[in-house]
Amino acid sequence: xxxxxxxxxxxxxxxxxxxxxxxxxxxxxxxxxxxxxxxxxxxxxxxxxxxxxxxxxxxxxxxxxxxxxxxxxxxxxxxxxxxxxxxxxxxxxxxxxxxxxxxxxxxxxxxxxxxxxxxxxxxxxxxxxxxxxxxxxxxxxxxxxxxxxxxxxxxxxxxxxxxxxxxxxxxxxxxxxxxxxxxxxxxxxxxxxxxxxxxxxxxxxxxxxxxxxxxxxxxxxxxxxxxxxxxxxxxxxxxxxxxxxxxxxxxxxxxxxxxxxxxxxxxxxxxxxxxxxxxxxxxxxxxxxxxxxxxxxxxxxxxxxxxxxxxxxxxxxxxxxxxxxxxxxxxxxxxxxxxxxxxxxxxxxxxxxxx
Amino acid sequence: xxxxxxxxxxxxxxxxxxxxxxxxxxxxxxxxxxxxxxxxxxxxxxxxxxxxxxxxxxxxxxxxxxxxxxxxxxxxxxxxxxxxxxxxxxxxxxxxxxxxxxxxxxxxxxxxxxxxxxxxxxxxxxxxxxxxxxxxxxxxxxxxxxxxxxxxxxxxxxxxxxxxxxxxxxxxxxxxxxxxxxxxxxxxxxxxxxxxxxxxxxxxxxxxxxxxxxxxxxxxxxxxxxxxxxxxxxxxxxxxxxxxxxxxxxxxxxxxxxxxxxxxxxxxxxxxxxxxxxxxxxxxxxxxxxxxxxxxxxxxxxxxxxxxxxxxxxxxxxxxxxxxxxxxxxxxxxxxxxxxxxxxxxxxxxxxxxx
Numbered sequence: 001x002x003x004x005x006x007x008x009x010x011x012x013x014x015x016x017x018x019x020x021x022x023x024x025x026x027x028x029x030x031x032x033x034x035x036x037x038x039x040x041x042x043x044x045x046x047x048x049x050x051x052x053x054x055x056x057x058x059x060x061x062x063x064x065x066x067x068x069x070x071x072x073x074x075x076x077x078x079x080x081x082x083x084x085x086x087x088x089x090x091x092x093x094x095x096x097x098x099x100x101x102x103x104x105x106x107x108x109x110x111x112x113x114x115x116x117x118x119x120x121x122x123x124x125x126x127x128x129x130x131x132x133x134x135x136x137x138x139x140x141x142x143x144x145x146x147x148x149x150x151x152x153x154x155x156x157x158x159x160x161x162x163x164x165x166x167x168x169x170x171x172x173x174x175x176x177x178x179x180x181x182x183x184x185x186x187x188x189x190x191x192x193x194x195x196x197x198x199x200x201x202x203x204x205x206x207x208x209x210x211x212x213x214x215x216x217x218x219x220x221x222x223x224x225x226x227x228x229x230x231x232x233x234x235x236x237x238x239x240x241x242x243x244x245x246x247x248x249x250x251x252x253x254x255x256x257x258x259x260x261x262x263x264x265x266x267x268x269x270x271x272x273x274x275x276x277x278x279x280x281x282x283x284x285x286x287x288x289x290x291x292x293x294x295x296x297x298x299x300x301x302x303x304x305x306x307x308x309x310x311x312x313x314x315x316x317x318x319x320x321x322x323x324x325x326x327x328x329x330x331x332x333x334x335x336x337x338x339x340x341x342x343x344x345x346x347x348x349x350x351x352x353x354x355x
Numbered sequence: 356x357x358x359x360x361x362x363x364x365x366x367x368x369x370x371x372x373x374x375x376x377x378x379x380x381x382x383x384x385x386x387x388x389x390x391x392x393x394x395x396x397x398x399x400x401x402x403x404x405x406x407x408x409x410x411x412x413x414x415x416x417x418x419x420x421x422x423x424x425x426x427x428x429x430x431x432x433x434x435x436x437x438x439x440x441x442x443x444x445x446x447x448x449x450x451x452x453x454x455x456x457x458x459x460x461x462x463x464x465x466x467x468x469x470x471x472x473x474x475x476x477x478x479x480x481x482x483x484x485x486x487x488x489x490x491x492x493x494x495x496x497x498x499x500x501x502x503x504x505x506x507x508x509x510x511x512x513x514x515x516x517x518x519x520x521x522x523x524x525x526x527x528x529x530x531x532x533x534x535x536x537x538x539x540x541x542x543x544x545x546x547x548x549x550x551x552x553x554x555x556x557x558x559x560x561x562x563x564x565x566x567x568x569x570x571x572x573x574x575x576x577x578x579x580x581x582x583x584x585x586x587x588x589x590x591x592x593x594x595x596x597x598x599x600x601x602x603x604x605x606x607x608x609x610x611x612x613x614x615x616x617x618x619x620x621x622x623x624x625x626x627x628x629x630x631x632x633x634x635x636x637x638x639x640x641x642x643x644x645x646x647x648x649x650x651x652x653x654x655x656x657x658x659x660x661x662x663x664x665x666x667x668x669x670x671x672x673x674x675x676x677x678x679x680x681x682x683x684x685x686x687x688x689x690x691x692x693x694x695x696x697x698x699x700x701x702x703x704x705x706x707x708x709x710x
Contacts, residue, residue: 001500003530003554004450004584013587016414027410036405045408048400050391053569053601055382056562059371083438086590094449094474095359112591119449119588145356175358199358207411214408214596229359232368233474235441236467241569242597246408 007121014115017321026344028335029319031154031182031289033211035263035338037246038256041212044249048242057241060231064239064248068204068219071251072191077224080231081239081247085181085205085218088230090116092146092177092201092220095233097122101145101174106136108327109150110179133158140171147172150179152186155323155333157285162190169197175226177201181218182287184209184261185268191221198223201230208288209261210250217247264288268336274346275334278353289335304352306330312352318345362476369470372676381699383690384674386509386537386644388566390618390693392601393611396567399604403597412596415586419594419603423559423574426606427546432579435586436594436602440536440560440573443585445471447501447532447556447575450588452477456500456529461491463682464505465534488513495526502527505534507541510678510688512640517545524552530581532556536573537642539564539616540623546576553578556585563643564616565605572602619643623691629701630689633708644690659707661685667707673700 002009017030061081069076082088093116097103102123105113117124125144127136133156139147149168152159169176180202183189193200201222207213217239220230239247250257272290275282281293294306304312310322310332321333334345357364372385416436424431437443448471452458457478460468472479480499482491488511494502504523507514524531535557538544548555556577562568572594575585594602605612627645630637636648649661659667665677665687676688689700 001456001528003500003581005453005456005500008450008584008587011587014591016411016591019411019413030411032410035409037408041408042405045403046401050397050566053392053396053400054390054566055387056371056374056385056568057571058374083590083595084592086592090590095363098360098476101356101360121453145358145360173356211405211409213411216412216592216595226358229363232363232366235438235445236369236371237439237441237571240438240571240595240598243595 005121007118011115011118014112018319020319022317024317026318026337026341028337028341028345029321030213031208031287031335032213033208033260033264033288034336034341035211035260037211038250038253040249040253040256041246044245045242048245052241052245055241057237057239057244059237061239061244064219064244064251067248067251071254072221074191074194074221078194078221078227080220080227080234081244082218082220082234083238084207084216085179085203086112087234087238088203088218088220089113089179091230091233092175093117093120093122095230096146096175099123102142103146103148104139104142104144105148105150106139108156108325110154111323113148129156135160135164135168140168143173145174146177147174148177148179150181151190152182152286154182154287155289155291155321155328157283157287157289157291159186159286162188162193165190166193166196169193169200172199175199175201177203179203181205182208185265185288186286194221194223198225201226206247206250210257211260212247212250215243215246217243264336267339267342270339271334271336271342278346278349289333291331291333293331295330306332309349309352313345313348316348318348320345360476362473366470366473369467373674375674377672379672381673381692381696383692383696383700384676385568386563386642386690387568388563388615388619388643389691389696390566390615392566393605393608395604395608395611396601399600400597403600407596407600410596412592412594412599414592416594416599419574419599422603422606426609427576429546429549429576433549433576433582435575435582435589436599437573437575437589438593439562439571440534440558441467442589442593443558443573443575444468444534446585446588447530448472448475448477450585451501451530454478457497458501458503459494459497459499460503460505461494463511463680465509466678468503484511490515490519490523495523498528500529501532502529503532503534505536506545507537507641509537509642510644510646510676510683512638512642512644512646514541514641517543517548520545521548521551524548524555527554530554530556532558534558536560537563540620540643541641549576549578553580556581561602561605565612566615567602567605570598570601572598619691622694622697625694626689626691626697633701633704644688646686646688648686650685661687664704664707668700668703671703673703675700
């Protein structure tokens with residue numbers, strides 16, 4: 001007998017985006033928000049005392065649930081706190097999927113989904129997007145126990161209309177998890193679907209829109225029938241006392257949040273236009289990153305590949321994300337940075353593309 | 356098709372110990388350390404800036420791994436950071452157990468083990484302790500993929516000699532997880548077994564000995580063969596940036612840690628003797644709590660049951676833990692508090708037992 005299950009022995013594990021330790025870098029590879037979190041978060045952090053560290057946290061984070069419920073117009077019982085959005089993905093797959101209950105999602109998408117599915121040894125049904133990343137019609141008839149749609153999608157930055165997701169939820173026999181990790185940068189969200197369908201769960205993250213990637217805080221929004229089941233699967237104390245307090249302060253400061261998001265959206269627009277001017281093919285983004293296709297028209301006679309550009313940028317201490325998989329290996333995923341960071345990227349790109 | 360797996364639908368979920376929100380309470384029900392964390396922890400907390408919140412944390416917490424490796428005389432590759440010790444339990448069971456790979460442990464013990472096993476839908480082999488809570492010989496021959504021994508054990512507060520665990524590790528075909536959440540209050544630990552056996556993993560927690568229950572930080576110590584497999588199963592960013600920094604500061608301050616533990620041990624000795632003087636049967640404890648059996652000799656003609664005492668203490672805002680299950684339903688688990696808290700408990704107990 002091996003020490004581990006066969007499916008665990010076989011798998012490679014997830015590789016997170018590279019986290020450089022050097023400080024003078026332009027880090028546009030893991031979709032962090034370039035602006036700091038709300039000053040209200042820092043005030044709450046400064047007020048944390050030893051007693052909050054000494055005692056166990058509230059197991060379900062009721063302070064956060066209350067604040068999130070008010071924000072979204074739902075009840076606290078419709079909210080579940082998570083140790084990052086990834087915690088919810090793991091919980092949902094463990095709650096819904098096993099060897100006889102498949103997981104389905106369109107591809108390309110967030111590369112953690114298959115890793116988590118392999119951990120549960122459940123059947124994977126990957127349905128390819130078309131060239132415009134429209135919702136695949138086949139997703140409605142897979143028979144999966146859990147269907148995940150990342151919307152806006154990573155790494156394509158595209159957005160599927162909420163009514164299309166409503167139609168999908170309406171016909172699916174299982175659960176529809178809409179991964180809204182990037183929805184803060186889109187024009188709409190799917191909260192209304194939670195009120196219309198008992199099989200829809202939304203994933204939210206404070207890593208991007210709230211500049212709190214270091215905190216690991218996400219949450220679910222769903223009907224109480226789903227929340228009550230997911231609560232059984234979550235670790236009994238999955239979020240710590242500091243995270244609950246800081247996350248609550250963050251979502252209560254909607255004024256700061258909206259201004260932050262507006263800045264990122266404006267920077268995104270400029271970055272998109274400038275990348276297009278360099279000859280890259282860049283679709284409109286509903287996220288805090290853009291997906292740029294390389295090789296349409298370049299100054300140099302033999303244009304460098306996306307992988308080569310990725311490497312040459314890294315040598316200049318500029319980090320973007322490159323996925324060496326079919327459909328993505330001619331593209332770069334670039335997080336929207338500060339205007340200064342974006343300028344350094346654009347200058348380096350211009351140099352590399354002209355060589 | 357139900358939205359959830361059948362085993363999830365059937366299960367009730369884990370019930371954490373009651374967390375009272377009132378402030379004037381004597382809270383001896385969840386084994387928190389009564390003394391605050393190290394001042395070094397608070398210094399690091401005060402120095403945390405927005406940049407540490409904005410960026411993703413180190414996925415494996417190398418700063419902590421380095422500090423823990425130095426403390427235990429192992430390599431950083433022998434350490435895995437976890438979101439509380441419970442995270443490691445979940446990871447180990449997911450890595451090792453499934454419907455054809457059972458989990459075994461002696462009972463009574465930590466009541467989370469069967470909850471996690473039910474989540475994986477794996478066979479449970481519960482081997483009863485004898486009356487003195489010695490290691491059951493039958494544990495060596497269950498054929499389990501994963502065997503968990505909580506040592507010191509909760510809620511019995513008893514300790515199994517390390518050489519007995521070595522003999523067990525030597526004959527087990529699968530993995531032996533020694534849950535050392537309370538080992539800071541014992542006289543020995545099992546770190547040497549990690550160096551002698553490739554199938555031993557230790558669980559450590561900063562919740563008790565380091566007064567950091569609010570932080571959710573635990574870790575594994577094991578051979579790299581086991582750590583590398585467990586790392587594949589853990590969430591990619593399972594511990595946040597604040598927790599890594601604060602946990603690292605805590606284990607580096609061994610002077611404060613040792614003084615804290617010595618105080619709790621001295622308080623434990625006094626509490627044990629005073630409970631015995633009240634007629635309760637209390638074994639020697641290797642943890643920061645005691646297990647007290649009710650009903651041996653009392654002043655009143657019909658002595659109250661453990662459950663009744665638990666309720667009457669709660670009405671006085673004094674909280675201890677009561678498990679309404681066979682073998683434990685005549686006992687109370689009482690965390691060692693400050694001398695003042697222990698006195699309030701003892702005075703209330705004397706009053707209740709004399710009624």
